[in-house]
Amino acid sequence: MDLNMLWYLVPSVIMFVAGVYGFVTRKNMIALLISLELMLNSADLNFVIFNRFLYPGSMEGMVFTLFAIAIAAAETAIAIAIIVNIYRKLHSTEIDEVDKMKY
Amino acid sequence: MGYSQFGAMIPELIILGIFLVVFVADVFSRDGSAKKFLTPMTTVLFGLGTIAIWLLPSCEVSVFGGMYVNDTASMAIKAILNIGVFIVLLQSAHWVESDEVAIRKGEFYELLLVTLFGMYLMISARHFLLFVIGLEAASLPLAALVAFNKKHYESNEAAIKYILTAVFSSAILLMGLSFVYAFSGSLYYSDIYANITSGKMSGLLIVAMAFMIAGIGFKLSLVPFHLWTADVYQGAPTAITSYLSVISKGATAFAFFIIFVQAFGQIYPDCWEWMLYAVIIATITVGNLFAIRQKNLKRFMAFSSISQAGYIMLGAMTSSTMGLGSMMYYIFVYIVSNLGAFAVITSIENKTGKVSMDDYDGLHKTNPWLSFAMTLAMFSLAGIPPFAGFFSKFLIFTSATSTGSMPLYILVLIALINTIISLYYYLLVVKAIWINPGEAKVEAFKSNAGERAALWICVAGIVLFGLVPYIYEYCYNAALIPGPGQ
Numbered sequence: 001m002d003l004n005m006l007w008y009l010v011p012s013v014i015m016f017v018a019g020v021y022g023f024v025t026r027k028n029m030i031a032l033l034i035s036l037e038l039m040l041n042s043a044d045l046n047f048v049i050f051n052r053f054l055y056p057g058s059m060e061g062m063v064f065t066l067f068a069i070a071i072a073a074a075e076t077a078i079a080i081a082i083i084v085n086i087y088r089k090l091h092s093t094e095i096d097e098v099d100k101m102k103y
Numbered sequence: 104m105g106y107s108q109f110g111a112m113i114p115e116l117i118i119l120g121i122f123l124v125v126f127v128a129d130v131f132s133r134d135g136s137a138k139k140f141l142t143p144m145t146t147v148l149f150g151l152g153t154i155a156i157w158l159l160p161s162c163e164v165s166v167f168g169g170m171y172v173n174d175t176a177s178m179a180i181k182a183i184l185n186i187g188v189f190i191v192l193l194q195s196a197h198w199v200e201s202d203e204v205a206i207r208k209g210e211f212y213e214l215l216l217v218t219l220f221g222m223y224l225m226i227s228a229r230h231f232l233l234f235v236i237g238l239e240a241a242s243l244p245l246a247a248l249v250a251f252n253k254k255h256y257e258s259n260e261a262a263i264k265y266i267l268t269a270v271f272s273s274a275i276l277l278m279g280l281s282f283v284y285a286f287s288g289s290l291y292y293s294d295i296y297a298n299i300t301s302g303k304m305s306g307l308l309i310v311a312m313a314f315m316i317a318g319i320g321f322k323l324s325l326v327p328f329h330l331w332t333a334d335v336y337q338g339a340p341t342a343i344t345s346y347l348s349v350i351s352k353g354a355t356a357f358a359f360f361i362i363f364v365q366a367f368g369q370i371y372p373d374c375w376e377w378m379l380y381a382v383i384i385a386t387i388t389v390g391n392l393f394a395i396r397q398k399n400l401k402r403f404m405a406f407s408s409i410s411q412a413g414y415i416m417l418g419a420m421t422s423s424t425m426g427l428g429s430m431m432y433y434i435f436v437y438i439v440s441n442l443g444a445f446a447v448i449t450s451i452e453n454k455t456g457k458v459s460m461d462d463y464d465g466l467h468k469t470n471p472w473l474s475f476a477m478t479l480a481m482f483s484l485a486g487i488p489p490f491a492g493f494f495s496k497f498l499i500f501t502s503a504t505s506t507g508s509m510p511l512y513i514l515v516l517i518a519l520i521n522t523i524i525s526l527y528y529y530l531l532v533v534k535a536i537w538i539n540p541g542e543a544k545v546e547a548f549k550s551n552a553g554e555r556a557a558l559w560i561c562v563a564g565i566v567l568f569g570l571v572p573y574i575y576e577y578c579y580n581a582a583l584i585p586g587p588g589q
Contacts, residue, residue: 039274048282055288064232071239078246079266085259095215101334
């Protein structure tokens, strides 16, 4: 069987869509963060796939991915810290409870 | 390739140097009394840095294989943003000394400087890796700053809303970028410009462009992506709100312009133009209509800043040097007008804790000077002739119609109608201050030195920027350099 680019791109797109779906439907803030991680990772995966199959002569996509992973880790760290703060105030991590400010 | 290349990044090095001094001073002075010097030290250092950046000879520098370019336009926008940050430092000087925050004021300054550093990188980036790093370095510390009042629940709620939408938008931006990479094989703006031509138009490229507009539009709070703005502005500490509304917006708007002139200039007529067209109309209109019904002044300023972002992006419609020049001028004027309004809001909130528009009834009886400054700021934001806001709106409309195409005239007409709508809600504040009957709800007080200095700078800017042609000439001359595809 010939493994072409499509075999890698389809899972990546499924990950992205699953991430968006999870971000819209999930109620728990940690689950929202996991959905965001899925989206970021699918973008990283895309970079690696395109680099490997379309431009094998260079490393630009892979280097970009390394930086993107580091950035994603920083984002998660800050978001978790804020969620901990909210948990101390509300004793809950449900996103529905964070609705004091509206419209 | 040597370390000498870092020496070319002078504005970044200045900010980094100030950051390191503040950081070391903060870490090595743990006892409470010794930290008294931190606020004046940071303000003075930053003021000196601002002057240094203004006085630097503008020469075009390109290092790291062209990833980082410092041309005259980038230098000019950095100098403009620096003035804005200096005003923010002045008006927050009193707030950071309050009991709740004083112990952490070092962190406040450090995070603020790191954010500015990220914005500098974003402005100077000519490669998408550097752009993404700059964007994240600008938006992640801001989330921590939004949560700075951690004992107040609203601050945390604003922060979680900000970080979740910021990460969501970065993910969408990265996804769009990965498709752009698939099309061009490189992430240099110049390579993308050469490789992505209108002959390559396809559905996937349009999706990639839409993803990129969405990702950057989140940071700029353009309309379909603006929902976080009002909540974050309301919940964040007022100093951070003013920072978010002008500095972060100005830097992103400039970077946006550079990206789509220098990287996607060739496909601009095919897909960017109508996307931007629709987004600008929606931004100006929705921002204005929602601003009318706001009672909380910070939310009010949030929606006003959304519609102002639409006006800023009008400068990007023609993607000419005149467009860039008037955009930079608009950002400059917007910085002084908006920070003027925020300086009044901050000083009243610090003294009394009141941010509702009803509390401003009859303010002129007790605080005539604050009322006067607020009125000038509102007139300037609305664009009433003798003040700077009129000239910036005039120039940005002129640049948008300079090509003479019919759709752009219609766009400017819609923007003009919206200016009239905006006059209504800006004047609501003025009416509350001068005309509404009843006793004044805010007692007379003397705002402290930092806030007063910030107000004086802003008022001087509002009055003088429109009348002194040097400012516009400065912006326009600085904008001459980055042509398409450079």
